[in-house]
Amino acid sequence: MDKIGDVSRRAALSAPAAMLLAAGASACAAEDQQVMGAKSNMLVGYFTRSGNTRVIAEQLQRDLRADIFEIQPANAYPADYEQTVEQARLERDRGFEPPLKARVANIAGYDTVFLGFPIWGETAPPPIRSFLRTHDLAGKTVRPFITHGGYGPGDSLSVLRAHAPGAQILAPFVMEADQERRTMTQVRQWLASSPPA
Numbered sequence: 455m456d457k458i459g460d461v462s463r464r465a466a467l468s469a470p471a472a473m474l475l476a477a478g479a480s481a482c483a484a485e486d487q488q489v490m491g492a493k494s495n496m497l498v499g500y501f502t503r504s505g506n507t508r509v510i511a512e513q514l515q516r517d518l519r520a521d522i523f524e525i526q527p528a529n530a531y532p533a534d535y536e537q538t539v540e541q542a543r544l545e546r547d548r549g550f551e552p553p554l555k556a557r558v559a560n561i562a563g564y565d566t567v568f569l570g571f572p573i574w575g576e577t578a579p580p581p582i583r584s585f586l587r588t589h590d591l592a593g594k595t596v597r598p599f600i601t602h603g604g605y606g607p608g609d610s611l612s613v614l615r616a617h618a619p620g621a622q623i624l625a626p627f628v629m630e631a632d633q634e635r636r637t638m639t640q641v642r643q644w645l646a647s648s649p650p651a
């Protein structure tokens with residue numbers, strides 16, 4: 455899909471209609487991307503919205519001298535938190551796997567894949583299902599690292615098992631991290647309690 459056409463069409467649509475349009479764009483092909491400086495047999499693949507998962511991913515990259523790849527949907531999620539929650543809920547309920555911006559071209563060269571993501575709607579975010587669907591991890595070791603806002607990893611591990619047949623999935627690293635919603639609430643309370651400028 456032509457990106458400019460997509461943006462202009464979206465601007466003319468209501469938010470729910472734009473979501474359905476995005477949901478219908480699954481045929482969009484991802485480009486294969488050679489991971490920059492590929493040299494390790496370990497890959498750190500991660501998806502993030504607000505950056506918590508990236509902190510862990512980059513630490514793994516540095517400490518293990520691993521290669522790193524950010525999993526990104528071809529159509530970015532909305533900047534608005536509530537709109538993203540709603541879109542994620544629709545995509546989860548429909549089992550939608552959004553097309554990715556890029557794929558790892560040389561996935562066969564990795565023995566171990568560290569796979570990081572935040573919990574969305576008590577499960578793995580849709581782009582993680584897309585990543586697993588479009589990369590063959592059979593015979594590889596998968597080491598999940600998961601951040602959540604206080605409600606735990608949900609059913610994300612069974613999603614990984616179902617979407618990565620033949621992979622050996624090791625026990626995950628699971629960590630509670632900041633939630634955008636909590637930050638938004640605190641900022642709004644601060645603004646409400648302070649006198650107008």
Ligand SMILES: Cc1cc2nc3c(=O)[nH]c(=O)nc-3n(C[C@H](O)[C@H](O)[C@H](O)COP(=O)(O)O)c2cc1C
Binds near residue numbers: 605
């Ligand atoms: C769309 C959306 C849905 C979320 N759903 C959950 C949830 O079901 N349970 C939970 O504990 N946290 C949930 N969170 C909070 C994130 O999992 C948590 O803040 C995570 O650390 C964010 O990681 P990131 O900064 O890498 O994006 C949700 C966040 C978003 C944006």
